[in-house]
Amino acid sequence: MGGDERGEAMMKTTMMKLMTKDRQARIFLLDSTALIRELLKKQQLDPVTKEALATTLTMSGLLCGLMKDGQRLSIQVNTSNPLAYIRCDVEANGNVRGYVSDELEGHRAKACNIAELIGNRGFIRVTKDIGMGSMFTSTVDMPYQTIVEDFSHFFRKSEQTETVFRYYSCYNEESEILYSRGILFQPLPFAESELLARWSEWMDQNDHKFRVPDLDAGERGLSDCLLDADLVGVEEMQLFCGCSKEMLVGLLYGLGQDELAEAMRQKQDLEIVCSGCGKKYVYNAKDIVSLLK
Numbered sequence: 001m002g003g004d005e006r007g008e009a010m011m012k013t014t015m016m017k018l019m020t021k022d023r024q025a026r027i028f029l030l031d032s033t034a035l036i037r038e039l040l041k042k043q044q045l046d047p048v049t050k051e052a053l054a055t056t057l058t059m060s061g062l063l064c065g066l067m068k069d070g071q072r073l074s075i076q077v078n079t080s081n082p083l084a085y086i087r088c089d090v091e092a093n094g095n096v097r098g099y100v101s102d103e104l105e106g107h108r109a110k111a112c113n114i115a116e117l118i119g120n121r122g123f124i125r126v127t128k129d130i131g132m133g134s135m136f137t138s139t140v141d142m143p144y145q146t147i148v149e150d151f152s153h154f155f156r157k158s159e160q161t162e163t164v165f166r167y168y169s170c171y172n173e174e175s176e177i178l179y180s181r182g183i184l185f186q187p188l189p190f191a192e193s194e195l196l197a198r199w200s201e202w203m204d205q206n207d208h209k210f211r212v213p214d215l216d217a218g219e220r221g222l223s224d225c226l227l228d229a230d231l232v233g234v235e236e237m238q239l240f241c242g243c244s245k246e247m248l249v250g251l252l253y254g255l256g257q258d259e260l261a262e263a264m265r266q267k268q269d270l271e272i273v274c275s276g277c278g279k280k281y282v283y284n285a286k287d288i289v290s291l292l293k
C-alpha cells in the first residue's frame, strides 16, 4: 500500500494568550470559527449535537494553552446515555480533533437543547498523557448540563483551581456556523480573591463585544475587546487526526472474508471513513489482495 495519506493539517486558527495588566490572571481567547466550520462540514449532525461538539472542541482547544510541551489531553463529554458522547483530543502543539460517537451521528439525537442532550447523569472524563506512558484520568459530574459551566466545575473539582469559561456562537438558518469563540479566564495562585468575580462581571457586561459577527479574529480584534490585558503570546491550532490508510486497514476485516473476496473479483474499490476526522480512504483490489494474503 503506497502513498502517504496521513490526515493533513487544515484550517489554521490562532489562540491569543493574554495577562491582565496587574499580572494576576491569564486570559485565553480562541476564535475557533474556521476550525469548527471545517469540522462540521464533514459530519452530518443535528443542530444540538453540532453545538455540543463545537462547544466541547472550543473549550478543549483553550486547554492547549495550559499544557506543557509533549502533553496530550483526551476530553470526553459523556451524556446520560452511555453510548452518546463527544470526544476531543488536543495536543500542546495545537493539534486538535473532535468527533461524536456513532449514537450521535446522523440525526439520531432527539434532544432539543444541550441540557437535554447531557441529561442529569452526564460527566466529563479527562485523560492526561504527560509522556513516558504516564496517564492520569479524572472524572467529574456535569451538574450544570451546559458543557461550558461544567468545564469550570471540572477545574474546581479536579484541579482545585477557579477557572471561568465563556462561549459565544451563532448559526444561520441553514445551521451553518457564523462564529464560535471561547474565553478561558484563570487567576494565578496569588491573585486577590475578588478578581474572578470582577472579571466574570466584566465579561457578562461586555458579552456583545464577543458577539459581533464580523469581529476581526486576529490579534487586534480580539485583544482590543480586553483593554485591561496585554497580549503575551499566540498559539496556532489546527485540525489534525493522524490517521492513515495503513492504520485503518484493519476496519476492512470487519466486512468479512466473503465480501472482501467478492470486491476483489469485481475489482471494486472499498471505502473506509475515519470516525475521528471524517477522512475517506479508498482501498483498491491490489490493497485487498495484500490484505488477504
Ligand SMILES: [Zn+2]
Binding pocket: 007, 241, 242, 243, 274, 275, 276, 277, 278, 279
Ligand atoms: Zn482521521
